[in-house]
Amino acid sequence: MIEFAHRLETVEEYYFSKKLREVNFLKANGKPIINLGIGSPDLKPPQKVISALVEGMNHEQAHKYQSYQGLPELREAMASFYKDVFEVYVSSSTEVLPLMGSKEGIMHISMAFLNEGDEILIPNPGYPTYTSVAKLLGAKPNFYELEESNNWLPDLEALEKQDLSKVKLMWINYPHMPTGAKANEAFFIRLIAFAKRNQILIVNDNPYSLVLNDSPKSLLGVSGAKEVCLELNSLSKTFNMAGWRVGMVLGKSEFINAILKVKSNMDSGMFYGIQKGAIEALKCTKLWYVSLNNVYEQRREIVWKIAEALNCTFDKDSSGMFVWAKLPAYVKSEEFIDLLLKDKSIFVAPGTVFGSKGEGYIRFSLCATTDDLEEALARIL
Ligand SMILES: Cc1ncc(COP(=O)(O)O)c(C=O)c1O
Structure with a gap:
């Protein structure tokens, strides 16, 4: 058996x-x-994205293993996207890592930061993958409840009354799925202060930032955020590329290196043509x-x-x-x-x-x- x-x-x-x-x-x-x-x-996706993928297929390097960190040109396009859309500056060589979708990143981040028995703050309601990944790793989901009456934002004061000593990581996701709620800058500032006080890594999962949203925001835009936060983003929704599997994680180099340590043991780089298409997408006006x-x-x-x-x-x-x-x-x-x-x-x-x-x-x-x-x-x- x-x-x-x-x-x-x-x-x-x-x-x-x-x-x-x-x-x-x-x-x-x-x-x-x-x-x-x-x-x-x-x-x-935009036609130029499809053309770049097709052209990429004929490149002499296209069918080889690709870099674990992605093409420098792709990382530059990701960093420029963050600058143009969110006014957030990251180093393309050390502070951004292309992912095969942000869903993949949820696993890699969790593997890089969580030990068995660690607690994770997870939104309820929220994206189910945060919980399943936590459980697969033997970590303990600690759900924080979101209420319509509080605009689906966490009640940080109530959270802080709990024993947070075992909490290592907190998932947030604004604009929020499934409710569509948005977070404002004042909340983000309070959240970063909460994270610093309690030594918790905050990860903002941000794939909906550009869909029906007049004021796209990044948690990395808050001063001092890089010390305690990472952000995931994705081309799935923004550029209609869900099946391509392209996402990114951004944050300080020590955090990115830890994630790369996990990821480079799991896959062998993203297909060249997909990277070329993604670069074109990220350059959209x-x-x-x-x-x-x-x-x-x-x-x-x-x-x-x-x-x-x-x-x-x-x-x-x-x-x-x-x-x-x-x-x-x-x-x-x-x-x-x-x-x-x-x-x-x-x-x-x-x-x-x-x-x-x-x-x-x-x-x-x-x-x-x-x-x-x-x-x-x-x-x-
Ligand atoms: C909140 C949230 N995070 C992450 C993902 C995964 O997106 P990706 O296609 O980038 O893996 C989704 C997809 O539905 C989602 O709703």
Whole structure:
């Protein structure tokens, strides 16, 4: 009998991996499913990005192993992106590391900083990967609850009343997924002070910074932040490149070197053509973001109508590619989404995927065409 590692008992298969099997089964059996569940951008990256990938294929070095730290040109493009978008200055040679998606970075950062038994502050609701990675490493999730009444920001004073002596790392993610909440600079300043007082590494996971967000912010923009913070970013949502798997982690060189120590033992560099495409993406001007956000704005208008038709409430002042909607009182998220799937062939994500504080909420993705969204609305009205 070949046994699995004990760590597998700490996690379950990712919710969407399981649920999409069910959704795809219904689809294969002729159900006209409209998928508003998952945040996988359906739009194309800029054409110049695709051309750079294709051209890159013919480069004489293209098919060899690539540098563990990525092409210098890619790191420079990442550093320039941070300067142009966030007014944050990082050294392209020592303070930025390309990743195969920010999801990968969550594992590498955790492996670089956490020992078994260490505690990690994790948002509830929040991205489920923070929790599963913690558990896979034998670290202990310590969930901090986010409340709508506090704009989905952590209550740092309440947190500080806890015993934080075992806490090594805190995940934050603003603009926040799934709620779309934004953090302001005053909060970031308080957070960095909290991190310094308690000697906690704060990692801001920032993949939604440029989607439906008028004022993109980086935690690294706060003075003194580099001492205690890292930031993840990604090309998945900003440039419709989710399947390419390109992200980055930024922070002081000691932290980046620790992550590289893990990562260089796990992969052997990013495909050359992908790096060339990513460089082109990062050089996009403001026009790209404007046209991307015009599409999402139009879609969001229809999603708001769908949410209203379902008697949900929601905050219009939110960012990212989702609409986070509150169900009528006493309605359970999973029961509701199962009914919607069965009766209307519309799939939306139940808030509970993101933690117990997601109960009573559902999440609509904006990664569907206006035609599909109009059709979903018509099915509900
Ligand atoms: C909050 C959050 N972090 C990270 C990721 C992963 O993004 P990437 O494609 O860069 O791995 C996602 C993707 O859905 C996300 O929602």
